[in-house]
Amino acid sequence: MRITILGGGGFLGQKLAKRLAKDGQVGGRPVTGLTLFDLHAPPVPMAGFPVKSLGGDVADPAQVAAAIPPGTDAVVHLAAVVSAQAEADFDLGLKVNLHGTLAVLAACRALAQGPRASGGTPPRVVFTSSVASFGGGQEARLEDDARQLPGNSYGAQKAIGELLLQDASRKGFLDAVNIRLPTVIVRPGRPNKAASSFVSAILREPLLGLETPLPVPEDFAVWICSPRRAVEWFLHALAMDTAPLGLDRGINPPGRSATVGKMLSALETVAGPAARKLVQHAPDPAIEAIVGGWPASFTAERARRVLGFSEQESLEEIIQGFIEDDLAATKADRGL
Amino acid sequence: MRITILGGGGFLGQKLAKRLAKDGQVGGRPVTGLTLFDLHAPPVPMAGFPVKSLGGDVADPAQVAAAIPPGTDAVVHLAAVVSAQAEADFDLGLKVNLHGTLAVLAACRALAQGPRASGGTPPRVVFTSSVASFGGGQEARLEDDARQLPGNSYGAQKAIGELLLQDASRKGFLDAVNIRLPTVIVRPGRPNKAASSFVSAILREPLLGLETPLPVPEDFAVWICSPRRAVEWFLHALAMDTAPLGLDRGINPPGRSATVGKMLSALETVAGPAARKLVQHAPDPAIEAIVGGWPASFTAERARRVLGFSEQESLEEIIQGFIEDDLAATKADRGL
Secondary structure: OEEEEEOOOOHHHHHHHHHHHHHOEEOOEEOOEEEEEEOOOOOOOOOOOOEEEEEOOOOOHHHHHHHOOOOOOEEEEOOOOOHHHHHHOHHHHHHHHHHHHHHHHHHHHHHHHOOOOOOOOOOEEEEEEEHHHOOOOOOOOEOOOOOOOOOOHHHHHHHHHHHHHHHHHHOOOOEEEEEEEOEEOOOOOOOOOOOOHHHHHHHHHHHOOOOEEEOOOOOOEEEEEOHHHHHHHHHHHHHOOOHHHOOOOEEOOOOEEEEHHHHHHHHHHHHOHHHHHOEEEOOOHHHHHHHOOOOOOEOOHHHHHHOOOOOOOOHHHHHHHHHHHOHHHHHHHOOO | OEEEEEOOOOHHHHHHHHHHHHHOEEOOEEOOEEEEEEOOOOOOOOOOOOEEEEEOOOOOHHHHHHHOOOOOOEEEEOOOOOHHHHHHOHHHHHHHHHHHHHHHHHHHHHHHHOOOOOOOOOOEEEEEEEHHHOOOOOOOOEOOOOOOOOOOHHHHHHHHHHHHHHHHHHOOOOEEEEEEEOEEOOOOOOOOOOOOHHHHHHHHHHHOOOOEEEOOOOOOEEEEEOHHHHHHHHHHHHHOOOHHHOOOOEEOOOOEEEEHHHHHHHHHHHHOHHHHHOEEEOOOHHHHHHHOOOOOOEOOHHHHHHOOOOOOOOHHHHHHHHHHHOHHHHHHHOOO
16 A cells, blocks of 8 residues: 655644554555655654655645656545634635645646556545534534534635545545544644634643643533544545445534543643643634634544444543654653 | 626627517616627627627637726626536647636726726626536535636636636626526527536437437536526526625535436427437547546535525426527428
8 A cells, every 4th residue: 555645744643654654554455665755854763664755835726736647546635724823824725625625636636647657546535624614603512414604714625625525435536535624722833823722731731830821711612533533534535445434524523522621620630730830811803713714513423333443542542642752752852 | 787798699698688689677777788709790789778799819818908998897707618528629728718717807806996997886797607617526515615616728727717817806897796506497509528528419409300329327416507597597697796706706505406318308398209219329438538537516505595505496497498498499400
């Protein structure tokens, strides 16, 4: 199985790459090659199969085609401009999130149909859509057939990407699994331009011994998942039988709905009351306006009962997972 | 009010242009200029205001910008590659239906924000989306918040266009009203590449004294509207207050659900039993596969009760309307 990860230099892309290197297989099929593609050539994990690393522009069809060479069996498309950045720079969001996905579509289609056609089955594409592609807000508990009515450009562009890849799947150009990722916590590194950056920061920064602002009230609820869970879902999406999806390629995976207060209680349980005290209320209406529009809960019945996506672990386990997987590297990275 | 009609050479574009020329106003605001744009420069109606006619490619941003000059108050975007054609030629569908709409977005945004900025309110954009952007099929009666799960590329591209224009409205780049048009009957002219072409043909061809095939059973139901009603809806969408739309720019207008059998009974009522006998059963699974996926009914409550869109007239009135408005010209056009 030859796999390409677009956005392979990012947080989740690197975790997936390392996991593929460690396991050497996906769903029982050996991994025979991996290509990592990002704005800058991503770090390459030690692996028992060849790994290629490429830097380039995901909106450039030629560069994307080079990252998805003939013989590619699967593409994990994580490359994106995140929520607050896509909101601040509409053109950049369209370029990366829309034209980038068009380039992925074209490259995958060329594998199956173009002059370089390999015949056989169309490549699996695992696309990370987002909870931000929905509206509904704090009160919502969305069913699997809920309409996507995004209140932000990032979410609109993700919903568009889903429609493109869904239609391309129907046409047989590729075989898409569109996973609407919850807000992923705990992200390592530093606060970034995602409007949801604070949801990780209120857990990560205290574990680093640093103060951090909380821009929303403690009863604010968020639909979350852990990096460990996201990687498990990607592996499942790479290997799963897509026949039960039919026309509908959009999947709300079984994340967890949690209030900020519950997250801080879990932080206190894992790291003590001193950690919690480092989180300081600092209301930010601009952040709340974006994140407050995202639904705080999904039923996720189809992913659970029909498609076999695994359940999200507890808040305490999420925090413990960050401590085990990412705390030391984050400290080193930030010179702490 | 300066108006541009993209797809102004088409059936509905020409009807709207003639109506604007006749009325000289929309919602009480005088029309002060009209630009018609299509693949070939469209015919120009006699009007009490200047009318410009341009031929060009709707996927070319420079040509679209030329069709939407500074001072434009409203754009009616009807330019599209229709259903069966977009299904047969995926690239052409993407080019016209997706990149064309991106060009419209860019041109409208430049009016409000670019170097040619006119200030003031963003231009109204009336975009014709389609019943084909939904799934559901014969059994469906869709609520206003129904998810768009298109089973054809045309519908997917229309749903994408809606998301683009909806997000651009939220950003203040333009002010979109996305009307999901039912199947419009009775179309004049000849059968075309729309999968739904037969729904007009079974009424039009008999009125011309010609035999015509019926590719679906008589109990097959279709969500329809008349050209007269579509033009009324466009005029309403040009003049309406868009504040009640909020984020949600998608409108299911109050069309009519009718079986083919009911349509043929109405034909018999208006034109006699000899007309009906010209319609001959000729099952076509390819046509039924496309059209059979479109929902046959909508509640259309929001358009009716909140937004003031007018009700569809009866089947007999639709047929009578075709006879009054289009039969003579169609006969002349086809040398009958």
